Amino acid sequence: MDMVSEKSALVTGSAAGIGRAAALAFAAEGARVVVSDVDIEGGEQTVAMIEERGGEAFFVKADISLPEEVDALVARTIERFGRLDCACNNAGIEGKILPLVEQPLDNFDRIIAVNLRGTFLCLQAEIRQMLKHGGGSIVNLASVAGLIGFPGLAPYVASKHGVNGLTKNAALEYGKQGIRVNAVCPGGVDTRMLDSLAEQATGGAMTTREMMNPLHPIGRIGTPEEIAELIVWLCSDRASFVTGANIPVDGGFVAQ
Template sequence: MGMVSGKTALVTGSGAGIGRATAVKFAAEGAKVVVSDVNAEGGEETVAMIEKQDGKAVFIKADVAVSDEVDALIAKAVESFGRLDCACNNAGIEGKIVPFIEQPLDNFDRIIAVNLRGTFLCLQAEIRQMLKDGGGAIVNLASVAGLIGFPGLAPYVASKHGVNGLTKNAALEYGKQGIRVNAICPGGIDTRMLDSLAEQSTGGEITTREMMDPLHPIGRIGTPEEVAELIVWLCSDRASFVTGANIPIDGGFVAQ
């Protein structure tokens, strides 16, 4: 029996990276999975990966920053699989690395719209549905940048601190109705986003691994699969007393 057998799970931004690994892991542990992304090609690819391992998944396109699209996503998810037990609010963008006083307002607005507003909209719609279904579990993707600052990344850092705050509030307000809400705070994870951040920092002079591995006390960056492991566990009944937490998964990064 899988960790989440018989449950229904939604993963936003699951057309690539951590979201894709999470969708695949949910399916491997027995859940029916709603794969969602702005990128339809990536999303359909994730569905194909799940079906290849005999899992059940559908793709539903949605931009998490758009309220109507998020509402339609939840409605279609429930139409597909009947209820919503687990949700992972993973969709996010990094934007540009720019000194604080030079940050363009459009960079700030877009990062806040996707990472913070997007997480807020998804939480609202998911919790409304879970209240009807009698409970559920949600994991938000914050970051080590939701716990400490990173020069050049003010909008991203602000958005991820905000995600950790939303997580605490949602957990407090709906705990008694059987809904658990947690955030995880990954360090460097081997995805397109980390490549973009490394490239912006070094101008491509060294590889992502050369730049990022030594920054982590464990001596390396993490894999999307390692993060997926924690997310699916947090959404499973095994994590029944964990809520309102902002959990680092970072090879010791914030212990420094």
């Protein structure tokens, strides 16, 4: 039996990268999927990929930093599927690599607005619906930068530490009502975000893999599909005793 058969799943930031891989994995494991992103073309491509493989999905454009758009996103989910069983709060941005005192305030504000405020707003809207239907499972996308510091990335690090904190609190507050909340903390993963960070860090002097592979004890960066495997498992009944966890999926990065 598929891990999330007959369940409905919402994945933010699913026009590419880890979000797209998660949406595809949810569909492959039997879920009906809501694909959401600010990137309309990429989101619709994700839906098409799911449908080509025999799954069911639809796209909703939403900026998760805006409460009205988050509420509309969850409302559309309920309108289409009748309930919300699984949610993956993946949407996020990386911002600029600069020392803390040189970070522009607008860069800090935008990263916090999307990564932390956006996750908070999604949690509120998702939990409200899950409470009406007897529970559910939520996975927030944090980062190894939510577990340790990274010079040059203070706003991003702060936002992801915040996501891990929100995850713990939500798990504590709603566990007895059947809602599990966990965070996944990826290391370096083959995505456009990592390419952007590598480009900023080296000025193009090194490829993403040249820069990042040696930093991981396993000897390589991860794939979006490897992160998606854990996301879907956490949302399934197979993870029924797992909540409030901030789980690194990082090729051993934070074990160093």
